[in-house]
Amino acid sequence: MKLGVDVLFEKQLDLLRGKRVGLITNPTGVDGALVSIIERFRAHAGVNLVALYGPEHGVRGNAQAGEFVDFFQDAQLGLPVFSLYGQALKLPTQPLENIDAMMREFDTQHTGKTVEHTMLCGVDVLVFDLQDVGTRVYTYIATMAYAMRAAAEAGIPFVVLDRPNPIGGVAMEGPILEYPAHSSFIGLYPVPLRHGMTAGELARLFNAKFLEKPVTLSVVAMEGWRRSDWYDDTGLAWVVPSPNMPTLDTATVYPGQVLLEGTNLSEGRGTTKPFEFFGAPWIDGYVLTCELKALGLAGATFRETWFAPTFSKWAGERCGGCQLHVTDRERFRSVTVVLAILQTIRRLYGAKLELHADYFDKVMGTASVRAEFERGDDYAAIAARWEAGLAEFARMRAEFLLYW
Numbered sequence: 001m002k003l004g005v006d007v008l009f010e011k012q013l014d015l016l017r018g019k020r021v022g023l024i025t026n027p028t029g030v031d032g033a034l035v036s037i038i039e040r041f042r043a044h045a046g047v048n049l050v051a052l053y054g055p056e057h058g059v060r061g062n063a064q065a066g067e068f069v070d071f072f073q074d075a076q077l078g079l080p081v082f083s084l085y086g087q088a089l090k091l092p093t094q095p096l097e098n099i100d101a102m103m104r105e106f107d108t109q110h111t112g113k114t115v116e117h118t119m120l121c122g123v124d125v126l127v128f129d130l131q132d133v134g135t136r137v138y139t140y141i142a143t144m145a146y147a148m149r150a151a152a153e154a155g156i157p158f159v160v161l162d163r164p165n166p167i168g169g170v171a172m173e174g175p176i177l178e179y180p181a182h183s184s185f186i187g188l189y190p191v192p193l194r195h196g197m198t199a200g201e202l203a204r205l206f207n208a209k210f211l212e213k214p215v216t217l218s219v220v221a222m223e224g225w226r227r228s229d230w231y232d233d234t235g236l237a238w239v240v241p242s243p244n245m246p247t248l249d250t251a252t253v254y255p256g257q258v259l260l261e262g263t264n265l266s267e268g269r270g271t272t273k274p275f276e277f278f279g280a281p282w283i284d285g286y287v288l289t290c291e292l293k294a295l296g297l298a299g300a301t302f303r304e305t306w307f308a309p310t311f312s313k314w315a316g317e318r319c320g321g322c323q324l325h326v327t328d329r330e331r332f333r334s335v336t337v338v339l340a341i342l343q344t345i346r347r348l349y350g351a352k353l354e355l356h357a358d359y360f361d362k363v364m365g366t367a368s369v370r371a372e373f374e375r376g377d378d379y380a381a382i383a384a385r386w387e388a389g390l391a392e393f394a395r396m397r398a399e400f401l402l403y404w
Helices: 004-011 039-043 096-107 140-156 199-209 248-262 283-296 335-354 357-364 370-372 379-384 387-400
Strands: 020-025 050-053 070-076 081-085 124-127 160-161 173-178 192-194 219-220 276-282 300-307 319-326
Touching: 004 039, 004 160, 004 219, 020 039, 020 140, 039 050, 039 319, 050 335, 050 379, 140 160, 140 199, 173 335, 173 387, 192 335, 192 387, 199 219, 199 387, 248 319, 248 335, 248 357, 276 300, 283 300, 283 319, 283 335, 335 370, 335 379, 357 370, 357 379, 370 379
Parallel strands: 020 050, 020 124, 050 081, 124 160, 160 219
Antiparallel strands: 070 081, 173 192, 276 319, 300 319
């Protein structure tokens, strides 16, 4: 298969020829041979690269989740590098015990995440080349939407170089975000938690349905990618999209396990298995594992584990918990599984499990799921209520799909 960046250079370079190019990218912006798009642009006489823009984690991917990313002038490249994650809002220094609360607050804010009009001075076309992971809350998609808005206001075209949805383009999970009540930087528009779309397809959807002023949009589609393909079906090397997304296994469990960020459970940040490990100091890993395995959740099994995160929640404290293993990824439904996990922990440990209401609801995209969970509804019954919304979303998205 061929990535959008490879198709661009082979067939569609006229989109950029003779124009001053601004590029939104990070270490995932590589071609099929792992050559950086920045280097390919700089080496090609037909491309005049004049500015770089970095999402959360930065152009170099060296900033942790929620970390302020500053503007800088890259001495080696001779280019300005604009931050699209905190440029206008620098976080204050906080005591360590408040750091997770601070990140939850910052991560949902719109301030400091948009492309300011001054960042587009001298730019004729804006190009987006980032690897998404298939979950609504992953912030690269919000960055894309904000950049599309800015390009529309500036009257310049926007080009998306498409990449695979690493967890496939068929299955969808979770509730549809209630818009605009629960719109935030970790979920702008009414799409499900696991959306089953590529960045290019989402751009087409956003442009037609949600942007107040549509942008002149071009999506350079991949060649040879099928909706049923997972990332390891493509033959492409996995480039880490962000510091806590080290493998395809991480991306597979992420649509549900990211909800643990809205609780007082460790979601495994600060370990070698973020989002696969989960637990807390007050959990007995053996007991929890036995209870979860007894549920017989489709496509999943659990293994007792003990860990001490090096940062984030419960840093330096020994946590009991589990590792979530996916045994059949076609049957596995991460959002349903995480509800089963939370329901089991609540049954075993009661009020020791805390939900951070606002953030949990922002991640879920609705307050109804938390309300149903708090009143004791069964996890399967909660998940069943999403099906009508997912079916409607499938019908709505159909005209914007590029792959079959």
